[in-house]
Amino acid sequence: MAEDNQAVEEKGRGPNGGSRWREVYQTDDYWAIWLGLAIIVIGLVVFLPRPPEAMDETIRESNATMAKEVEAAPFRTIGWYKASDAKEKLKATRGKLAGTIKKYTGKPHGWKTNPVEAFVVTEARAAQKKASAQEKYDAAKEKIDGLEAKARTAEDAARRADFKDDALNQGAVAAIEAWREAKRPFSSASDKLKAAKPVNQVGYLIVLGIVLMVLFGIGIGFMGRSAGAFAAGFTFVFLLAVLAQLFAAQADIKDAGLGYAAWAILFGLLISNTIGTPAWVKPAVQTEYYIKTGLVLLGAEILFGKIVTIGVPGIFVAWVVTPIVLVTTYLFGQKVLKMPSKTLNITISSDMSVCGVSAAIATAAACRAKKEELTLAVGLSLVFTSIMMVAMPLLIDRVGMPKILGGAWIGGTIDATGAVAAAGEFLGDKALYVAATIKMIQNVLIGVIAFCVATYWCLRVDREAGRQVGAMEIWYRFPKFVLGFIGVSIVFSLIYGQMGSDVGYTMIENGVIGGLTSSLRGWFFCLAFVSIGLATDFRELKHHFKGGKPLILYVCGQSFNLCLTLLMAYLMFYVVFKEITANI
Amino acid sequence: MERTRTDQRSCAPSSGTPGVGRRCARFLIGLLVILLFSFGVIPALQRLGPVREVRDAVVNSGIDATALFYTESEVSGEAAVAIRNAIRYSVRPDRPAASVRPAAPPRGGLQQVE
Numbered sequence: 266m267a268e269d270n271q272a273v274e275e276k277g278r279g280p281n282g283g284s285r286w287r288e289v290y291q292t293d294d295y296w297a298i299w300l301g302l303a304i305i306v307i308g309l310v311v312f313l314p315r316p317p318e319a320m321d322e323t324i325r326e327s328n329a330t331m332a333k334e335v336e337a338a339p340f341r342t343i344g345w346y347k348a349s350d351a352k353e354k355l356k357a358t359r360g361k362l363a364g365t366i367k368k369y370t371g372k373p374h375g376w377k378t379n380p381v382e383a384f385v386v387t388e389a390r391a392a393q394k395k396a397s398a399q400e401k402y403d404a405a406k407e408k409i410d411g412l413e414a415k416a417r418t419a420e421d422a423a424r425r426a427d428f429k430d431d432a433l434n435q436g437a438v439a440a441i442e443a444w445r446e447a448k449r450p451f452s453s454a455s456d457k458l459k460a461a462k463p464v465n466q467v468g469y470l471i472v473l474g475i476v477l478m479v480l481f482g483i484g485i486g487f488m489g490r491s492a493g494a495f496a497a498g499f500t501f502v503f504l505l506a507v508l509a510q511l512f513a514a515q516a517d518i519k520d521a522g523l524g525y526a527a528w529a530i531l532f533g534l535l536i537s538n539t540i541g542t543p544a545w546v547k548p549a550v551q552t553e554y555y556i557k558t559g560l561v562l563l564g565a566e567i568l569f570g571k572i573v574t575i576g577v578p579g580i581f582v583a584w585v586v587t588p589i590v591l592v593t594t595y596l597f598g599q600k601v602l603k604m605p606s607k608t609l610n611i612t613i614s615s616d617m618s619v620c621g622v623s624a625a626i627a628t629a630a631a632c633r634a635k636k637e638e639l640t641l642a643v644g645l646s647l648v649f650t651s652i653m654m655v656a657m658p659l660l661i662d663r664v665g666m667p668k669i670l671g672g673a674w675i676g677g678t679i680d681a682t683g684a685v686a687a688a689g690e691f692l693g694d695k696a697l698y699v700a701a702t703i704k705m706i707q708n709v710l711i712g713v714i715a716f717c718v719a720t721y722w723c724l725r726v727d728r729e730a731g732r733q734v735g736a737m738e739i740w741y742r743f744p745k746f747v748l749g750f751i752g753v754s755i756v757f758s759l760i761y762g763q764m765g766s767d768v769g770y771t772m773i774e775n776g777v778i779g780g781l782t783s784s785l786r787g788w789f790f791c792l793a794f795v796s797i798g799l800a801t802d803f804r805e806l807k808h809h810f811k812g813g814k815p816l817i818l819y820v821c822g823q824s825f826n827l828c829l830t831l832l833m834a835y836l837m838f839y840v841v842f843k844e845i846t847a848n849i
Numbered sequence: 850m851e852r853t854r855t856d857q858r859s860c861a862p863s864s865g866t867p868g869v870g871r872r873c874a875r876f877l878i879g880l881l882v883i884l885l886f887s888f889g890v891i892p893a894l895q896r897l898g899p900v901r902e903v904r905d906a907v908v909n910s911g912i913d914a915t916a917l918f919y920t921e922s923e924v925s926g927e928a929a930v931a932i933r934n935a936i937r938y939s940v941r942p943d944r945p946a947a948s949v950r951p952a953a954p955p956r957g958g959l960q961q962v963e
Contacts, residue, residue: 331938453911517892524915539876683916691906701928705919848939
C-alpha cells in the first residue's frame with residue numbers, strides 16, 4: 266500500500282505534471298476526505314432542516330427565565346434550573362428520523378450476564394427488565410419529587426423574607442443542591458425504563474456492515490485493488506469490531522472504563538499471533554484508510570468556539586498547560602530517555618498530555634507512526650486511565666480538596682472523557698461539570714496538535730540532513746487527510762459560531778454529530794484498531810517496549826502533568842479568576 | 850501512519866513456525882486468559898472497597914465511563930450547558946440584582962437567542 270502510493274507520487278514527478286492528479290482518487294489520504302465529506306454532507310442535509318419543535322421559543326423563554334430569576338434571588342432557584350434543563354433537553358437527535366438512523370449506526374446494547382441481550386431482547390425478557398426498571402424508576406421519582414418539594418418549601422420561605430435572611434437563603438441553596446444531586450440517578454432510571462423494550466439489532470448490524478463495506482469498497486476499487494477481496498475480508502474485520510463493541514458493553518467492563526479500543530486490539534493481536542490472520546482477510550486490514558476517514562469525521566467535533574465555555578481559566582488549564590507538558594515530555598523523551606523512535610515518543614506524549622486514545626490516533630496518523638507504536642501508546646493510556654479514574658477522586662475526597670479544583674485537576678489529567686466524567690461524578694455535580702468541560706476544551710486542542718505535528722514532521726523530522734525542503738515538496742509530503750480534518754473543523758466551527766452556542770448545541774452537537782458522524786467515527790476507529798491488532802506481531806510490540814522507556818516516559822510525563830495542572834488550576838480558579846469559580 | 854512490513858508479510862506462518870495444533874492451543878489459551886480477565890479479574894477488582902465506591906457512583910448516575918471523546922458522553926454536553934448558563938446568568942450573593950450579559954440580536958437562518 267505504501268508502495269502503491271509511492272508509485273503514484275513518483276509518476277507525478279515526471280514532466281507530465283497532470284498525472285499527479287491521480288492521487289486524488291487513488292490514495293487513501295484523499296478517499297478519507299471524500300468519504301468523510303460525503304457522510305458530513307448527509308448529516309447536514311438530514312439534521313439541519315429538522316430542528317426540534319419550538320426550539321427558538323424554548324431557548325428564548327429559558328434564557329428570559331434565567332435572566333429574571335438571577336435578578337430576583339441571590340442564588341440559583343428551582344425556576345433557574347428548570348429553564349437550564351429545558352435548554353439541555355433540546356436535541357435534534359430526539360426526532361423520528363434521527364431515531365431510525367441511530368438504530369442502524371448504534372453499538373450493541375449493555376448487558377450483564379447474557380451476551381445475547383446485547384443484540385436481542387425478547388418480549389418476555391423485556392417485560393422482566395421493564396418491571397425491574399419501573400420499580401427503580403418509581404423509587405427515584407419518589408425521591409426526587411420529595412427533594413423538589415423540600416427545595417420549593419425552602420425557596421418559598423427565603424422568598425417570603427425577600428431573600429434578606431441568610432439562614433433561609435443558605436437553607437434554600439442546600440435543599441436545591443440536594444434536589445440537583447438526585448437528578449442524574451433519576452435520569453438514569455428513566456433512561457433504563459425507556460430502554461426496556463424488545464430489541465433485535467442483528468438486522469441493523471448486518472445492514473450497517475454492508476453499507477460500510479460498500480462505502481470503503483468504492484475507494485478500494487478506485488485505488489486499484491480488488492473490491493471483491495476487500496468485501497470478503499471486511500466481513501471478518503467487521504465481525505471482530507462487533508465483538509469488541511460487545512465486550513465494551515458488558516456492565517463491569519464498561520464501569521471500569523475499558524472501551525472498544527482495548528478489545529479490538531486484543532482480539533486482533535490474539536488471532537494474528539496464534540492461528541495467524543487468514544490471507545483472505547488481509548485485503549480488508551486497512552488501518553490507515555479507516556483511521557483517516559474517522560479522523561476527517563472527528564474534525565466536525567473539533568469546535569473551536571467551545572474553548573471559551575468556562576472562560577480564561579479553562580483556556581489556561583487546557584490550552585496552555587497541555588502544550589507545555591506535551592513539548593516538555595517529548596524533549597525529555599528525546600534528550601534524557603533517548604527514545605529510539607521519535608514517532609513513538611510524540612504519540613505517547615500526545616496521548617498522555619492531551620486526551621488519550623483520540624489524541625494518540627490523530628498524532629500517530631499525522632507523523633506516520635508505526636501501528637505497534639500506536640498500540641503501545643493506546644495500551645498505556647487505557648491502563649493508566651482506569652487507575653487514575655479510581656485513584657484521583659478518592660484522593661481528592663480524602664484530602665478535602667475543593668471540588669472545583671479537584672474537577673479541573675481531573676479534567677486536565679485523566680486521558681479519556683468517560684473516565685473523567687466517572688471520576689468527577691464521584692465528587693458531585695460541580696466537580697463533574699468542571700472536569701467534563703475542561704476535558705472537552707482539551708479535546709478541541711487535537712486539531713491544532715495534529716496540524717502542528719504533521720507540519721513539524723514534514724519540515725524538520727522527515728527531511729534529509731542539510732537539504733532544503735521546498736514548498737511543493739512539503740505539499741507532497743503533508744498528510745492530506747489532516748487538511749480534510751482541519752478543513753471540516755474550521756467549517757463546523759464557523760457554522761457553530763454563526764448559530765450560537767444554544768442552537769449549535771441542539772443542531773450540531775446533538776444533531777449532525779451526535780446523530781450520525783460520531784457513531785460512524787466510532788465504528789471506523791474500531792475497524793482500525795481491529796486491523797492494527799490483526800497486522801501486529803507481538804514480538805515487534807515487545808521490541809518497542811524494550812527497556813521500559815515508553816512506560817517511564819508516560820509516568821514521568823503524567824507526573825509533570827499532574828503537578829502543573831494542579832498548580833495552574835489553583836491559580837486560575839482560586840487566585841486570578843475567583844469570580845468565575847464563585848459563579849459555577 | 851507508516852505501513853510496516855507487517856502489513857505486507859504473509860499472515861500464514863512460515864515453515865519454521867509451530868504447527869496448526871500448537872497454534873490453535875495458543876489461541877485457546879489466549880482466549881481463556883482474555884475471558885478470565887474480563888469476567889473474573891475485572892469484576893473482582895470492582896468489588897474492592899475503594900474501587901467499589903467510585904463504581905457505585907458511576908452505576909447510579911448511568912455515566913458511560915468508556916467514552917473516548919466529549920461528543921460520546923451525554924454528561925459532557927450537560928456540563929457545558931450548565932457551566933455556560935451559570936456564567937452567562939450569574940448570581941451575586943450579596944445583592945439580588947445580578948450581572949447578566951444582554952441577549953445578542955437574532956441572526957439569520959435558524960433563529961437563536963444568546
